[in-house]
Amino acid sequence: DTEVTQTPKHLVMGMTNKKSLKCEQHMGHRAMYWYKQKAKKPPELMFVYSYEKLSINESVPSRFSPECPNSSLLNLHLHALQPEDSALYLCASSRQGAVTEAFFGQGTRLTVV
């Protein structure tokens, strides 16, 4: 199994809503990532989890709250988002330590209205 599964595929939410994005992998990877990608731009790193601990937060606003309940799951909790937060949110995983490839999920296309 070399898949990273993200749910939901699409999400429309209001600015007062609370929602969560989910990511799952069963490759035994201990590094997991959240990226944000706007149209025609490269993925921008948001968070890195290493062995279920948050190791990097790229100065992301607190309305985005990551969580890693176990080594296979990664969540991104969303609250009070702004329309400019509309983007494709990508989850990725890789083996910890070694310089190796990252496996990306299909992404959640988020629209904030």
Added chain:
Amino acid sequence: GQQVMQIPQYQHVQEGEDFTTYCNSSTTLSNIQWYKQRPGGHPVFLIQLVKSGEVKKQKRLTFQFGEAKKNSSLHITATQTTDVGTYFCAEIIQGAQKLVFGQGTRLTINP
């Protein structure tokens, strides 16, 4: 921090023509990875280069890492419509487990 600059931003070719995208850095890169993202899709890993002067081939794709490890290129010979997409180079900031992407080159092909 370190950032790889990628050119060109866009490239349109006739099917069968060759295509090249370049990544440049002002500092020495420890490694470089290349990813392809199809329209509406997600980034998919293509290759990783680590050694100075390294050249790797995958069918019609040739990847190079410069002797000084400050630049890299991806060359596609005789493009096909399946090659359409955005090609990103990316650097792993070692120790930090950060994967940082270049701006990408969007390839479109006239059949």
